[in-house]
Amino acid sequence: MIRAYEAEAVRAAEAPLLASTATDELMKQAAFAVATEVLRELRRLGARRSGSTVLLLVGGGNNGGDALYAGGYLARRGLQVVAALCTDRPHERALAAARSAGVHVREVLDDAGRPRREELAVLADRAGVWVDGLTGIGARGGLREPLAGVVAALEDRRAAMPDEPTVVAVDVPSGLGTDDGTVPGPVLRADVTVTMGAAKPGLLVRPAEALAGRVVVVDIGLGPHLGEPALSRLTAADVADLLPAPVATDHKYTRGVLGLVAGSTTYPGAAVLAAAGALRTGLGMVRYLGPDAVTRLVHERFPEVVVGSGRVQAWALGSGIDPADDARAEEVRDTLQRALDDGVPAVLDAGALSLAPDRLAPTTVLAPHAGELARLLSARGEDTDRADVEAAPLAFARRAAARTGAVVLLKGPTTVVAAPGGTVLSQADGTPWLATAGTGDVLAGILGALLAVRGEDLAAGRDPDGALTAELAAAAALVHGRAGARAAGGGPVTALQVADAVPGVVAALLADR
């Protein structure tokens, strides 16, 4: 599990360590890790960057201190290091250490405190690596001047350079929404982010995540002082632990039965895709409820699907259903109401999202994409649109979970899962090739299967804050993402191929357990 903590939590965890260690000890540890990554990048870049310098971009806080100490280590290794002071109050001890190690220091603000763009451009051009120590977790809101101007000037310069430098961010790329994952203004995009003590939410959710590059977490001993994470990301090992493999004594009813209300004469394929996602994930049985023509189509592909109602451990509702189709809408509403009354978990996709009652259960998962989430909230009196959701998916997923009392799985390039009890997860396991019709139906089936096989642990109020339900939703996103990547193999993929790749993904996860 990768655990991410907000700035305040990191600060609080740092406090006892700062009190018990020598002056700047933590900063030096952080700086050493930054220097190590810079050297790694330079080795990777090889001869192409020989003779180039390392440019330190130094702000007025401890983040700039980290960069200066890192520069000192690099200068002592014989590298040419230049510190561009973007503040009139750099960290004094770190600056002194950098100077005595041979770092060249340049002031890049004019007397009025504005960035000297030409000077900055010359320094930027000469450097193969930029170390971003402008702001870290002490920054509040979007970057203000002069740092906003510094970042804008550097981004302009980078765009004009034939050979882009490698940017190594200290702790977080400067300007990024550390806690909320937003991009509130100019951000210096990083290739590598060396983050201290623990990951931060903004490094794991979009749009900020996309500007952080490869994230390296440096252990500075905060572990025992950190509490509950603000956000987590499941690894393959976590997902393997969540997937129960069948045991010798299992039969189809103990493995879990999924009830599937999906597909319509307009969108019959959605039923096939959701059934495929569920069956390929592994469960006891799929019971299908739908029009005859759709049932025939499902049976052509999957004769093992059982038709008609009966006892189930979970429901998957809504894929390929038009909420304007009154009879079908009624069926979804009734089924959902019974599931809620009986405490049976359910995943609500596509058409079912707009049919959901105002309040749901923590074992109900809403699975919207950004546009559907905006509609869901707008229908509940919040005026939002897709662009708002895409700019702040973390906040919107949380808000929708709080508003509905359900787990919300917000689909996109990174999938954010929020539970009404506060658990939040984010998964980025897929490939952009998944942006193709029908892959969401497959995901609904995968998640439905996981809810069914873990039905015993979710039934009748056993997951009151939705924490396990949320983990299963994140696990489904990981399995789906990996199946997409495996099936695509770097090229296009169809939804059914994604489903067909799921057994291989599940087998690999279980084998590595």
Ligand SMILES: NC(=O)C1=CN([C@@H]2O[C@H](COP(=O)(O)OP(=O)(O)OC[C@H]3O[C@@H](n4cnc5c(N)ncnc54)[C@H](O)[C@@H]3O)[C@@H](O)[C@H]2O)[C@@H](O)CC1
């Ligand atoms: N406290 C410590 O000893 C340690 C600190 N660490 C480093 O310290 C950083 C946090 O240091 P600080 O608390 O000094 O904060 P930062 O260095 O993140 O930022 C504070 C500086 O940025 C300015 N600033 C704040 N918001 C701004 C905005 N919106 N636009 C422009 N300027 C803004 C402030 O005036 C101040 O000069 C971490 O990110 C990490 O890099 C780590 O090295 C671990 C140890």
Ligand SMILES: Nc1ncnc2c1ncn2[C@@H]1O[C@H](COP(=O)(O)OP(=O)(O)O)[C@@H](O)[C@H]1O
């Ligand atoms: N750019 C992308 N990168 C990675 N995954 C993506 C991307 N775009 C979409 N996906 C994934 O593909 C699926 C699309 O689901 P959805 O939008 O419901 O499509 P549909 O309704 O056609 O099935 C989701 O699981 C989503 O997370």
Ligand SMILES: [K+]
């Ligand atoms: K930074």
